[in-house]
Amino acid sequence: MDGIHFLDSLGGIPAADWDALVPDGNPFVSHAFLSGMEAKGCLREDYGWKPHHLGLFEHGRLVAAAPTYLKGNSHGEFVFDWAWASAWERAGGDYYPKLLVASPYSPVTGPRLLVPESPVAEVIRNRLTSALVDEADRLGLSSIHANFLTDADLDAFDDRWLARSDYQFHWHNRGYADFDAFLGALTSKKRRNIRQERAHAHASGLTLEMRGGDELSDSEWRQIHALYELTFDMKGNHAALTARFFQYLGRSLGSNVQIALARDAHDIVAMALFMRGGDALFGRYWGASVDVSGLHFELCYYRGIDYAIREGLARFEPGAQGEHKLARGFLPTLTHSRHYIAHDGFRRAVADALAHEARHREAYREELLTHSPYADR
Known part of the structure; x- marks a missing residue:
């Protein structure tokens, strides 16, 4: 099995091969965490989760991957697109299923395009994002969402993908x-x-x-x-x-x-x-x-x-949301997601909404920082 394949389970992938692709030991994309969710009853189609993992194989061995799911709803994602779904369905479209690249139930920034660092790492990341678009188009899906991305992954998402950011509260040592x-x-x-x-x-x-x-x-x-x-x-x-x-x-x-x-x-x-x-x-x-x-x-x-x-x-990330964390030493920190919207008109509408959201977000950050808990603010 060589080339790009989409897998309905991590059960057949050797843990060592998958984990060798995780650059920073992030537990939320480890084979143990993701396969455990599948095996222990946390990811079910009636919950809206169907594994559809992207794998790139060479000589029968996994060499790059992305934890990917077909989603029948927007539960357990923490990058909220309920309004997008409602608008598209009011217009007569089917928003679900959609494709999601993420760690389930985990609003934690981490690697999503699992590619070992090498001179061709950027090329492989681009190949993965192109494969995601091809798969969504093949299945006739409304959209793809890649949530809580690291800086290393961001460049692989070209201008077909809409950028979205938000703030969490993190503590830094x-x-x-x-x-x-x-x-x-x-x-x-x-x-x-x-x-x-x-x-x-x-x-x-x-x-x-x-x-x-x-x-x-x-x-x-x-x-x-x-x-x-x-x-x-x-x-x-x-x-x-x-x-x-x-x-x-x-x-x-x-x-x-x-x-x-x-x-x-x-x-x-x-x-x-x-x-x-x-x-x-x-x-x-x-x-x-x-x-x-x-x-x-x-x-x-x-x-x-x-x-x-x-x-x-170096840091402590206590989870999503919660302005009350600011008073306890946690400062606003940007998180990033990218979104592919298949329909051109719908894409333009979402882009306009995101531009408005971004203006509000920066004003919100400036207001937060006027209440910094640190004496040397």
Whole structure:
């Protein structure tokens, strides 16, 4: 099997071949993470996910790839195109299925065009994006969406693709010796507020700790998943990740999965799940069965910052959205996506909407930075 192929599963691709294409150890495009979602019941057609991975093969071996899905809705993507879908369907078109290049349920910037660095890397990336367009046209799809792209991938998307950006809030390590050194870089008001929040959490009587995924028992993983599920249910959302997948993460990624826990005696009553890759920590899931002042901030943010400082990590990305993160040391950071719209008229309409969105986005950033938590802003 040589040339370009689209695959309905990663199950037949050797993990070593796929992971050799991931340049920075990003866990969200690792074979273990993506194939685990497929095998453990997280990606189903009735959830709107159908694997359709792009692979380039030479002499029967995978040499480049892109994690790709046929999507029957826009759930679990975090680059919101509901308005585009509604407009196209009101005009009589079928917006779904569409083609998505992404890591499922993961609003995390990372490699999407998996190409080893070489003198011909740019040529291969261009070949992958052209293959995506050819496939969408062959299937008669409305669009292709490539979300949370790295800078290395951006140049491969030519002017057929519309550019879109947004802001997340990321924490950056300035070489802090410890958490107190980080606090020392903040304004006095922000420093005082964080100390108060941490004090409330520590005064709760709960036992707070950070544990690696490989240190937890199956029973503890079941409790962690139940809290994740409970929080989604309370917000009226669907918890797509299964208990089997949570346990699998702990076994397959080990200490690259980190869990901040709050225990009442032996019972886990709150948790925040993180993943580590390269020089970064990524916050992903939160769940709690108790309402304790400051506990969410302690587990989701301050434990992550403290871990990143201890481990010498360059940054901590706590997840999508959330202006409240600014007051806790997280600064607005651009994320990038690219979008291929097949119909010329629809493409022009989306381009106009994106131009308006971009003007609003930059005004929003300037307003945010007037509220920087850092004393040397």
